[in-house]
Amino acid sequence: MSTQKLIAGNWKMNGLAADLVVARELAEALAREPAAARVALCPAATLIAQMNWQLKDSAVEIGGQDCSPETSGAYTGDVSAAMLKDAGAGLVILGHSERRAGHGETDADVAAKVEAALPAGLEPIICVGETLAERQAGRAVEVVAGQVMASLPESLNGKAFAVAYEPVWAIGTGLTPTLEQIEEVHAAVRAAMVARLGEGARTAPILYGGSVKPNNAAEILAVPEVGGALVGGASLNAADFLGIIRAA
Numbered sequence: 654m655s656t657q658k659l660i661a662g663n664w665k666m667n668g669l670a671a672d673l674v675v676a677r678e679l680a681e682a683l684a685r686e687p688a689a690a691r692v693a694l695c696p697a698a699t700l701i702a703q704m705n706w707q708l709k710d711s712a713v714e715i716g717g718q719d720c721s722p723e724t725s726g727a728y729t730g731d732v733s734a735a736m737l738k739d740a741g742a743g744l745v746i747l748g749h750s751e752r753r754a755g756h757g758e759t760d761a762d763v764a765a766k767v768e769a770a771l772p773a774g775l776e777p778i779i780c781v782g783e784t785l786a787e788r789q790a791g792r793a794v795e796v797v798a799g800q801v802m803a804s805l806p807e808s809l810n811g812k813a814f815a816v817a818y819e820p821v822w823a824i825g826t827g828l829t830p831t832l833e834q835i836e837e838v839h840a841a842v843r844a845a846m847v848a849r850l851g852e853g854a855r856t857a858p859i860l861y862g863g864s865v866k867p868n869n870a871a872e873i874l875a876v877p878e879v880g881g882a883l884v885g886g887a888s889l890n891a892a893d894f895l896g897i898i899r900a901a
Contacts, residue, residue: 658874658901659815659858659881661693661778662888663718663746668696676704678891680711683898687712690881690901694888695746698732705741716744716778719752722765734766734773744776746883748804750821753780760803767814768806776813778860778883779804781842785822793820793834794841801845810850815858817883818842823863825885832876835861839878867896874901 676694683692695716696704705715721731737745747770748763763779770777781800783793801816818838823829830838839859846854858880861873865882873879881901887893 658690658879659693659860660688660690660884660894660898660901661695661716661744661746661815661817661860661881662884662894663749663862664694664696664700664889665718665751665885666697667889668700670700670703672889673700673704673707675889675891676708676713679894680708680713682891682895683712688898688901690898692898693744695744698737698740701737701740701742714743715741716746717742717775718746718749720745720747720766720770720773720775722762722769724769734770734775738773738775742775744778745770746778746780746817748780748800750780750782750819750824754821760800763804764806767804768808771808771812776815777809778815778817780817780819780862780883782819782821782824782863788820788822793838797838798841798845801842802849805846805849807850810853813857815860815881816842816846817860817862819862819883825864827864829864829869829873832872835873835879836876839876843878865897867893867900870897870900 693714693716695718717737720734747766752758767777781797783796787796842859859878860881860883861879862883865884
């Protein structure tokens with residue numbers, strides 16, 4: 654596994670131009686005291702170009718939250734991978750549970766979006782995770798491993814990417830799995846990645862996401878095979894997000 658962790662903030666459908674002050678505060682703090690981890694912010698598509706301009710030459714990388722599997726055409730309201738790249742994004746979150754549940758995205762849909770992101774020069778962060786019902790039924794490892802196998806296309810071989818494990822029941826709820834549960838699933842994710850893509854997949858980071866806070870980040874990030882964090886609400890506050898970054 655790569656020794657440098659990736660801490661990525663997912664702003665979801667939050668933030669206007671005035672809120673870019675949070676990104677500037679973060680960049681300024683990292684300029685004063687550089688982080689050991691890679692740091693990325695993934696704002697709404699409307700903010701990518703502005704954030705890219707304001708954080709130019711900073712240590713903060715910028716990502717999108719989704720992209721179309723299509724390169725261009727009559728797809729009103731959709732945003733292509735090339736458009737994200739053109740606006741200044743270098744990464745893109747794909748297959749987040751909120752997309753899977755709210756927009757009916759399947760593993761095949763996620764894989765198609767990964768296939769679109771790669772030639773555009775975007776580094777995908779591919780999300781997987783089980784529901785509470787699946788966890789309670791003892792199917793968490795089975796479900797997540799299946800999502801990895803079906804959502805990661807073979808074209809990822811030799812490319813930079815990350816997988817993010819986010820138990821659906823922990824996102825925004827304040828609940829987190831035990832450290833033992835996180836370790837178990839991350840080990841299963843790694844095994845599925847290697848089975849799907851070969852030994853080269855051992856270096857891609859596996860992020861944990863789901864109610865990551867400054868007060869629990871250090872212990873989560875110390876778990877074997879946890880290669881970073883995908884952070885929701887806490888990334889909207891520079892001090893909170895910085896606390897998580899420093900824990901890495």
